[in-house]
Amino acid sequence: MKNKIYQFMQGRYGADDLSRFSLWVAVAFLVVALITRNSILDTLALLILVWCYFRMLSKNYSKRYAENEWFLGIKSKVTGFFQGRANTAKQSKEYHIYKCPTCKQKIRVPRGKGKISIHCPKCNTDFIKKS
């Protein structure tokens, strides 16, 4: 029996990031479908599961690989976006962003230093702001 499963799985693509992610999405959909008794989500979860198994059992390596690469590209874009946001939020706690009145260049100034003179590195204007 074990041998048969092994033979069956040989040459198959198997699990990757995309299939793991879609499994989680399917599970999430199933949970929400159970709570809300939403039959559309139920069907959607089933479709995702079928698609997921189709990919894992597929023998078309290059196509599956390309799909996974595409997914990883989107994933890194999404995580990059949120990391960028978290960064700005963190910075706004410690820094004030001012715009130069002359050239609109954004200048980062540390907070809590009282009235300071800010020098614009782009157009050499000096202006006074409270930090």
Ligand SMILES: [Zn+2]
């Ligand atoms: Zn300027």
